[in-house]
Amino acid sequence: xxxxxKHVIAVASGKGGVGKSTVTANLALAMSQKGFKVGVLDADxxxxxxxxxxxxxxDVRPQMKDGTxxxxxxxxxxxxxxxAYLVTEKTPMVWRGPMVSGAFQQILTQTDWPDLDYLFIDMxxxxxxxxxxxxxxxxxAGAVIVTTPQxxxxxDAKKGVEMFRKVKIPVLGVxxxxxxxxxxxxGHSEPVFGExxxxxxxxxxxxxxxxxxxxxxxxxxxxxxxxxxxIAEPDGDIAxxxxxxxxxxxEQLEGAVQVAPTISFSDD
Ligand SMILES: Nc1ncnc2c1ncn2[C@@H]1O[C@H](COP(=O)(O)OP(=O)(O)OP(=O)(O)O)[C@@H](O)[C@H]1O
Numbered sequence: 001x002x003x004x005x006k007h008v009i010a011v012a013s014g015k016g017g018v019g020k021s022t023v024t025a026n027l028a029l030a031m032s033q034k035g036f037k038v039g040v041l042d043a044d045x046x047x048x049x050x051x052x053x054x055x056x057x058x059d060v061r062p063q064m065k066d067g068t069x070x071x072x073x074x075x076x077x078x079x080x081x082x083x084a085y086l087v088t089e090k091t092p093m094v095w096r097g098p099m100v101s102g103a104f105q106q107i108l109t110q111t112d113w114p115d116l117d118y119l120f121i122d123m124x125x126x127x128x129x130x131x132x133x134x135x136x137x138x139x140x141a142g143a144v145i146v147t148t149p150q151x152x153x154x155x156d157a158k159k160g161v162e163m164f165r166k167v168k169i170p171v172l173g174v175x176x177x178x179x180x181x182x183x184x185x186x187g188h189s190e191p192v193f194g195e196x197x198x199x200x201x202x203x204x205x206x207x208x209x210x211x212x213x214x215x216x217x218x219x220x221x222x223x224x225x226x227x228x229x230x231i232a233e234p235d236g237d238i239a240x241x242x243x244x245x246x247x248x249x250x251e252q253l254e255g256a257v258q259v260a261p262t263i264s265f266s267d268d
Contacts, residue, residue, distance in 0.1 A: 001069075002109060005039065005119045007141035007253060010134060010169065014156025016125040019177035020044075020146040022223050023213070024122040025053040027144070027175075027249070029230040030242035032077050036117040039072060041108060042082035043134070044124045045100050051075075051084040055226025061085055062111075069112040076231055081111045101133040108138065126156075135167035142172035142253060144210065149176055149197030161205045172252040173208035174198050175245060178215035189214075208252055211245035213238070 002008075011027070013020040024040060032038040042050035051060075054075035062070040062085050072079035083103060113119065124130055134140060143164045147157035157174065164171050176198025182189045192215060202209040213219070214237075222232040229238035 001113060005113050005116045008119050008138055010121045010123050010140055010143040012123040012143055012160050013125050013146045014160040015153045018146055018148045018153055021049045021053060021122050023146045023175050024120050025050060025228045026230045026242045027245060028078055028120045029076060029228055030246040031118055037115060039079040039113055039116045039119040041119060041121045043104050043121050043130055045083045045103060046124060048082045048084035050082050050122055053223045053228055054080060065112050069110050071112050079114060081107055101129040104130050105133055105137060131163060135169055140169045142170045144172050145174045146177055147174060147198060148178045148193045149195060150193040154197045154201050157201055171207045172249055173210035174202045175210050176212040179212040181215040184217055210248045211241055213241050
């Protein structure tokens, strides 16, 4: 249950479509590759995408324990739970606010989470009911804000930072996604969505810039095929970015619990 989770981390964005789910999946996998026990909860109830990104097929349903709790679904070594496991692709999500936060609360608290170092919550975009429910019901260790560098996204990201501050959830830092695009034909790089936005917001709000990710075709292709870049190319540049982001996030998490090294005894 939630008591067995050491750190709940909310991954949020002000604006939709900035790559929050992509960052959540890859960051969780990067953390898992470092030896931490990691879970992912897809709280983006209107548009859950973690199942797709983590390669969980449509017909997978979580098993029940004692008829009251869900057992998380394992994917690439992560323990995952998502609204997508409980509804069919064709079920329209036309719920009102209270129903949405009720459903969120239920999958959060009625999932039999194993001992986890981190539970990453892929939040819906914006500053709505789910964000409020989360802050009221759970002790959240920190929030990671994902943004793209252009002004319109930054404006929304700022609202996100302010909201977390208001509800006393520490903002661990900002991930700037789609920073530079490198042409796969000629290698030329250009800042499609502008430059330096993540850095500006981090300074303005006295928080860290956890990392910058390029806009790259393979990031989308790999995520969409259910094998995020960190797994698809563990030694590639994208995996390297996420490994650094995971380290930076841990640095920001005061008193982060490190996984105890395995101690083996020898006879001599
Ligand atoms: N750095 C990147 N390079 C290329 N494509 C990317 C990158 N980051 C995300 N994408 C793609 O952009 C699309 C939107 O990303 P994603 O679903 O992660 O965004 P989101 O912020 O979670 O969206 P939503 O608000 O709908 O939940 C996806 O198709 C994803 O594969």
